[in-house]
Amino acid sequence: MPPTTRNAHAIDGMISRLNAPDYDRWAAQIRRAGGCAQPIHLRGRAEYRDRQTGALLHRYTTRTEPDGVLRLPCKTRRASRCPACAETYRADTYHLIRAGLIGGKGVPASVASHPCLFVTLTAPSFGPVHTRREHHGKTHPCHARRAAPTCGHGRVLSCKARHRIHEPVLGEPLCPGCYDHAGSVLFNALAPLLWKRFTDALRRHLAKSGGLTLKEMREHLAVSFAKVAEYQRRGVVHLHAVIRLDGPDGPSSRPPTWATCDLLTAAVTHAARVVRADVPALDDESARVLRWGAQLDIRPITLSGDLTESAVAAYIAKYATKAAECVGTLDRPIRLTDDLAALPVRDHARRLIAECFRLNNQEATADLNLAHWAHMLGFRGHFSTRSRHYSVGIGDIRTERTAHARLPLLDDDPEIVGTWEYVGRGLSLGDALIADSLSGAR
Ligand SMILES: [Zn+2]
Ligand SMILES: [Zn+2]
Ligand SMILES: [Zn+2]
16 A cells, blocks of 8 residues: 555544444455455345245344445456456456366366367557567567658658567557557457457358358357457457357257367358458548458467467456556546546557547447547457357356355245345545455455
């Protein structure tokens, strides 16, 4: 905790909490919230009734809890908002991705023999950006070009620097004037549509290869996905996905013998190449077609070797807890009243944010509602998604945990009817000081 917050007000708050008669109860709530930095406060009550007779077995009310509220973890996936809950989300994601690769959590171990690939779909180039180039442990110049052209803005489009990791200039355009900011935010905005079209094209290709219609294929083959979006430093998203072939009933059933890893590779390659999203003409430029970038990475996931199931699960789980803040932008929607020039972001991000607002006012792109997604640089999708049959859902893992942790458990599976009201969130400065030491001692 930085010393500035360690003021008299915080110390007073801490002392009165520590001396409160219900301190132990409060500390138990905080511990159960797992070190959450911004717990949700709920007021309400729950009744436990026998499922057969309807008889009241137990009654719970927050009236007797400290401050009259129950504190629950915020459950955010964003590390920038709550490190503790994001860590829980990361760990849950890790386990369910891994279960989809080698079984566990109710997924049979035989799933490990199903054809399965780790695929990275990239964004195309929207202009040269400063890049760290590494090859065999040696750093190479960024964009060294002999006789590099000078652009219309008077910049020589070359950079001989060997950039270090984390250098602020990385991801910044060589010439901001030439950079296609509209293309970048439109790609982010349409990435979920491109993904949808990619999965459709993939299924069609597989069906055709098996000599089946799409409808017939459902009797033989199902495709499962788990994907995550990763922001590049230049502010566009890449998608990483686990793509697996199952039999018609999901991971518990074998795919047909003709559905091989090679066929899946061919289908992914085909689908990534053919899909497109059209953007109508803007006021000052012609219509454009957006596609995945030329760089397409397809790798088989194996139990031993280059790309193991644990490595893939860790990779997806890591990006599931990040948002656009990793490119130095904001973690909340930007309001029209915000002063763009004053936002604490990199200039490149500021230009992409401004582009979202500009496109929001153009008829051709108004329905993308880009002003609302400006803080995400246009991306409006979910960061981490899975198809229904991939493995268990994150909700299942959590229900399993929270049901045991929250309310008192009774032996005979009663019906629980609750009435809850959201009354706030967060910790006071004094409470935060104690919560820090409690979670440190876990
Ligand atoms: Zn939290
Ligand atoms: Zn450079
Ligand atoms: Zn230029």
